[in-house]
Amino acid sequence: xxxxxxxxxxxxxxxxxxxxxxxxxxxxxxxxxxxxxxxxxxxxxxxxxxxxxxxxxxxxxxxxxxxxxxxxxxxxxxxxxxxxxxxxxxxxxxxxxxxxxxxxxxxxxxxxxxxxxxxxxxxxxxxxxxxxxxxxxxxxxxxxxxxxxxxxxxxxxxxxxxxxxxxxxxxxxxxxxxxxxxxxxxxxxxxxxxxxxxxxxxxxxxxxxxxxxxxxxxxxxxxxxxxxxxxxxxxxxxxxxxxxxx
Numbered sequence: 001x002x003x004x005x006x007x008x009x010x011x012x013x014x015x016x017x018x019x020x021x022x023x024x025x026x027x028x029x030x031x032x033x034x035x036x037x038x039x040x041x042x043x044x045x046x047x048x049x050x051x052x053x054x055x056x057x058x059x060x061x062x063x064x065x066x067x068x069x070x071x072x073x074x075x076x077x078x079x080x081x082x083x084x085x086x087x088x089x090x091x092x093x094x095x096x097x098x099x100x101x102x103x104x105x106x107x108x109x110x111x112x113x114x115x116x117x118x119x120x121x122x123x124x125x126x127x128x129x130x131x132x133x134x135x136x137x138x139x140x141x142x143x144x145x146x147x148x149x150x151x152x153x154x155x156x157x158x159x160x161x162x163x164x165x166x167x168x169x170x171x172x173x174x175x176x177x178x179x180x181x182x183x184x185x186x187x188x189x190x191x192x193x194x195x196x197x198x199x200x201x202x203x204x205x206x207x208x209x210x211x212x213x214x215x216x217x218x219x220x221x222x223x224x225x226x227x228x229x230x231x232x233x234x235x236x237x238x239x240x241x242x243x244x245x246x
Contacts, residue, residue: 004235008228014041015222021062022215025206032072032116033081033102034204035174036211038063064174068101069203078105080138081202082164086194087180088142089122089163089187090115097122097187098179099165099172102202107136113144123160130159138162138198164194 021039028034039062071081080103082088087099104116113121113128120127123144130136133146142162165188175181182188 005229005232008225008232012222012225012229015218015225019215019218019222022211022218025211026208026215029204029206029208029211031204032104032201033069033100034206035101035180036065036204036206037174038065064172064180065205066169066172067205069205071197071200072203073200074104075199076104077136077138077198078107079103079201080105080162080196080198081200083140083195083197086164086166086191086196087188088196089165090119090179091122091127092119092177092179092181096181096185098175098177098181099188100180102200104201107133122163124163125160128160128162138196140195140197141192142194142196162196163190164192164196165189166191166194 018039018041021037025034025036028036068082068084071083080088082101087101088103090098090100090103092098098119100115103121105113105121106116107130108114111129111131113130115121122128128144130144130146131148133148135147137145137156139145142164144159144161145156146159147156167182167188171183172180173183
């Protein structure tokens with residue numbers, strides 16, 4: 001009975017992990033630029049001195065859905081999103097380079113251009129610093145232009161250019177910090193063909209109906225595994241009573 005119990009237990013534990021992934025997706029339904037997490041488990045036979053007699057559930061390496069979300073118009077000049085394929089480079093807290101597809105940017109007290117969650121936006125030579133300005137414009141190619149205090153409306157000066165990249169998606173992975181990184185850890189090369197739009201934010205690519213359906217299906221599977229564990233306990237108790245009688 002212990003074999004049946006452990007088989008049911010592994011299934012229940014993997015169901016619980018899968019539910020966590022879908023619950024996290026639902027929690028980030030309205031998070032701009034969120035890339036939903038995928039989950040998958042498979043049956044893994046137990047090999048030993050004899051032929052495999054049972055199969056445990058084993059989680060596959062989780063993946064991320066990198067498909068683009070819908071663009072939402074905000075009208076704010078520093079709200080930017082990638083138009084098509086590509087990524088915006090930012091500096092992660094550990095100093096490495098990370099990537100996002102959209103950001104509600106702002107300029108801090110030191111003039112550093114940062115994302116909505118406080119990460120510096122990367123330019124040609126590192127984090128972008130903006131001089132005191134009256135207006136900032138972001139071009140389709142990521143060019144940052146500013147108009148100084150009291151200057152003529154047509155007097156725009158180019159400050160820097162946002163680093164835009166388009167690496168192969170198979171080389172990218174979501175880290176434990178929730179940011180997108182390259183698997184090698186090396187910065188991706190600049191791609192001049194990537195375009196972005198100002199005044200828009202990219203919505204999450206989470207489908208609420210699909211995620212809720214998955215959660216309900218996994219809940220039913222979890223209940224079945226718990227019932228199997230209960231059945232294993234009942235069988236074990238029945239066998240114990242038979243042995244006591246004999």
